[in-house]
Amino acid sequence: MRNKKHHYHELPPEVQEALGELPEGFVDYFTSRFPRLLMHTHAALHFCSHERLFHPYYLPPRQQMT
Structure with missing residues:
Protein backbone atom coordinates (compact mmCIF):
# COMPACT_ATOMS: atom_id res chain seq x y z
CA MET A 1 0.00 0.00 0.00
CA ARG A 2 2.69 2.46 0.99
CA LEU A 38 -6.22 -1.92 9.51
CA MET A 39 -7.40 -3.81 12.60
CA HIS A 40 -5.21 -6.81 11.79
CA THR A 41 -2.19 -4.53 11.39
CA HIS A 42 -2.99 -2.80 14.69
CA ALA A 43 -3.24 -6.16 16.48
CA ALA A 44 0.02 -7.39 14.96
CA LEU A 45 1.86 -4.22 15.95
CA HIS A 46 0.41 -4.42 19.47
CA PHE A 47 1.70 -7.99 19.70
CA CYS A 48 5.14 -6.84 18.47
CA SER A 49 5.26 -4.16 21.15
CA HIS A 50 5.85 -6.91 23.72
CA GLU A 51 8.84 -8.32 21.84
CA ARG A 52 12.20 -7.06 23.12
CA LEU A 53 13.55 -6.74 19.58
CA PHE A 54 10.90 -4.11 18.79
CA HIS A 55 11.07 -2.12 22.05
CA PRO A 56 13.15 0.71 20.49
CA TYR A 57 10.26 1.43 18.11
CA TYR A 58 7.64 1.92 20.84
CA LEU A 59 7.14 4.54 23.50
CA PRO A 60 7.76 3.35 27.05
CA PRO A 61 4.62 2.51 29.06
CA ARG A 62 3.23 5.40 31.08
CA GLN A 63 4.24 5.42 34.71
CA GLN A 64 1.42 5.22 37.23
CA MET A 65 1.17 8.43 39.23
CA THR A 66 0.47 7.94 42.91
Missing part, protein backbone atom coordinates in the same frame (compact mmCIF):
# COMPACT_ATOMS: atom_id res chain seq x y z
CA ASN A 3 4.68 1.87 -2.17
CA LYS A 4 1.62 2.36 -4.39
CA LYS A 5 0.77 5.61 -2.60
CA HIS A 6 4.28 7.03 -2.80
CA HIS A 7 4.65 6.09 -6.47
CA TYR A 8 1.04 6.75 -7.46
CA HIS A 9 1.92 9.28 -10.17
CA GLU A 10 4.28 6.79 -11.81
CA LEU A 11 1.49 4.23 -12.26
CA PRO A 12 -0.23 3.78 -15.63
CA PRO A 13 -3.48 5.77 -15.96
CA GLU A 14 -5.64 2.63 -15.90
CA VAL A 15 -4.11 1.59 -12.56
CA GLN A 16 -4.59 5.09 -11.14
CA GLU A 17 -8.21 4.93 -12.24
CA ALA A 18 -8.69 1.55 -10.56
CA LEU A 19 -7.12 2.80 -7.32
CA GLY A 20 -9.07 6.05 -7.32
CA GLU A 21 -7.92 9.55 -6.42
CA LEU A 22 -5.67 10.19 -3.44
CA PRO A 23 -6.42 9.93 -0.59
CA GLU A 24 -10.11 8.94 -0.37
CA GLY A 25 -10.35 6.71 -3.43
CA PHE A 26 -7.09 5.01 -2.59
CA VAL A 27 -8.25 4.20 0.94
CA ASP A 28 -11.63 3.03 -0.35
CA TYR A 29 -9.93 0.72 -2.86
CA PHE A 30 -7.94 -1.13 -0.20
CA THR A 31 -10.59 -1.14 2.55
CA SER A 32 -13.17 -2.56 0.14
CA ARG A 33 -10.84 -5.45 -0.70
CA PHE A 34 -9.24 -5.93 2.71
CA PRO A 35 -11.81 -4.69 5.26
CA ARG A 36 -9.92 -6.03 8.29
CA LEU A 37 -6.43 -4.96 7.22
